Ligand SMILES: NC(=O)c1ccc[n+]([C@@H]2O[C@H](COP(=O)([O-])OP(=O)(O)OC[C@H]3O[C@@H](n4cnc5c(N)ncnc54)[C@H](O)[C@@H]3O)[C@@H](O)[C@H]2O)c1
């Protein structure tokens with residue numbers, strides 16, 4: 001009786017989790033937890049001899065979403081039976097030549113080619129019916145759109161996104177709720193886009209793992225032959241090793257050594273019999289084919305003690321708890337921290353300082369807390385943001401509680417404005433990528449623009465940061481030194497006031513005689529009377545300088561700068577010079593704008609290179625275009641945009 005009750009409970013939990021996982025790309029429990037509950041259910045079903053209707057052990061059990069067109073699969077796409085025991089895997093293989101490959105953790109896709117062309121791509125969906133995503137598959141990074149084979153080819157494989165692309169793409173998503181939890185999640189969201197322009201930006205890769213049909217091709221009854229043939233047709237095939245029960249250990253050593261180094265996500269290994277006819281003669285259960293078996297890594301679990309919680313802010317305003325514990329060895333590396341993801345999970349685990357916790361590495365890569373053995377629950381949730389020190393509050397969305405910084409002006413949320421500040425046309429500071437800026441800001445090293453020039457205060461901490469060596473530190477300091485010498489228009493532009501680009505900044509500075517006090521005191525009327533400056537810009541400008549905080553930051557910044565004197569006379573430095581511009585430009589909106597700048601300084605721009613031309617402007621000085629050739633023939637210097645800007649004193 002109790003067993004029945006528990007089975008019903010498990011069924012409900014697992015169904016909810018599956019629904020969230022497959023339909024909404026959400027995880028309400030870890031895979032570790034899911035698999036634990038699943039195994040418990042399998043065990044109970046075995047003991048009672050009962051399988052309840054809708055049990056996840058009997059069905060693949062999820063539906064495709066509504067928006068995309070649906071299509072039934074010719075043959076059902078099953079799940080795989082799994083084990084964590086190498087001996088069970090060895091017994092399964094026996095004497096059979098088998099292919100052992102990564103179990104890729106993305107989204108399974110079926111591709112159909114006809115007359116050499118990609119005709120159709122369909123997701124696995126619920127195993128019976130999938131979603132048609134042909135347009136999206138066409139923008140995957142590595143699938144051939146055209147192949148040599150002309151008959152009907154059907155193959156299956158996994159669409160995946162690498163960990164590094166996942167990090168990059170996620171960092172660009174501003175909205176916290178729109179962030180993806182893991183590469184599988186992101187991949188699913190990318191492959192099932194209604195707009196394939198988005199898919200194209202996501203760097204989705206496809207790895208084939210099964211050939212379903214290719215009429216008239218003789219594969220000599222071998223799966224390996226099929227893989228080789230697929231490679232010849234231009235597909236990337238999942239990495240595999242040929243094994244038998246005897247040689248299994250060697251291959252396992254290879255895979256278990258490699259897994260933590262992979263940039264692509266995998267959640268185990270798959271073994272497949274090479275002998276096609278034999279494999280097919282075995283048939284399948286309702287849920288699993290009998291010619292393949294999945295292996296999941298047995299998670300190495302270690303006990304340790306929770307030392308503290310670090311509250312880690314992000315540009316989205318989300319402040320997440322990170323558990324810091326006594327260092328332990330896990331899967332060959334030393335681990336001392338694990339993300340707790342959000343407040344709900346922290347509460348669920350009843351974490352407290354000094355608690356005995358069990359830690360494992362999910363898919364042998366990402367450290368996670370599996371269990372808290374002592375559950376003292378004595379943690380306090382901070383009331384202020386670690387970055388800006390203003391109010392932080394717990395907010396509940398979709399049943400999940402998370403901590404957020406409530407301050408709109410929080411530096412963590414303004415990373416983009418710092419990125420603009422250091423960009424080429426603004427302060428032109430090399431060595432401060434957005435990722436580096438983010439680290440500095442989140443660590444509290446940088447609160448306003450002026451702080452960037454005081455970064456030396458944190459030398460020791462910076463040198464300890466990952467990816468920051470003595471050399472890159474010195475380069476940064478050197479480029480800061482260089483950037484200090486700048487012009488007032490660049491400074492004005494770098495403040496990031498709405499609609500004030502470099503051109504407008506120049507107009508304003510010129511009108512106000514490069515006088516800082518006049519710039520601060522200027523009223524709306526004065527600014528909007530400048531030719532080329534409208535009322536909207538004038539309003540944004542004066543509002544900016546009317547704000548005490550902004551003013552303080554502006555003066556702080558100026559205290560670090562040495563502004564170049566600008567004479568008030570017309571700058572006619574290019575008088576009498578003839579230019580030709582070719583190729584695309586990056587610092588100007590277009591070539592016309594560059595032309596305007598040249599003409600403003602008294603120069604002239606013509607369409608073709610002749611003996612009268614003084615300079616050719618082309619960013620690709622090595623190009624063999626006719627203009628470049630001509631210029632080289634005539635001995636006319638070819639300038640990059642940067643060279644030109646230096647020459648024009650911009
Ligand atoms: N966290 C949660 O809430 C939650 C919920 C549901 C499921 N899950 C996870 O999903 C798992 C079950 O997933 P499933 O049933 O979709 O798939 P599965 O784990 O049974 O994997 C089988 C599939 O893997 C794919 N695959 C990848 N690489 C392959 C290769 N080299 N060769 C052959 N096939 C390969 C194929 O599509 C195959 O059908 C659970 O074990 C659990 O970890 C988690």
Ligand SMILES: [Zn+2]
Nearest residue numbers: 385388405410
């Ligand atoms: Zn804040």
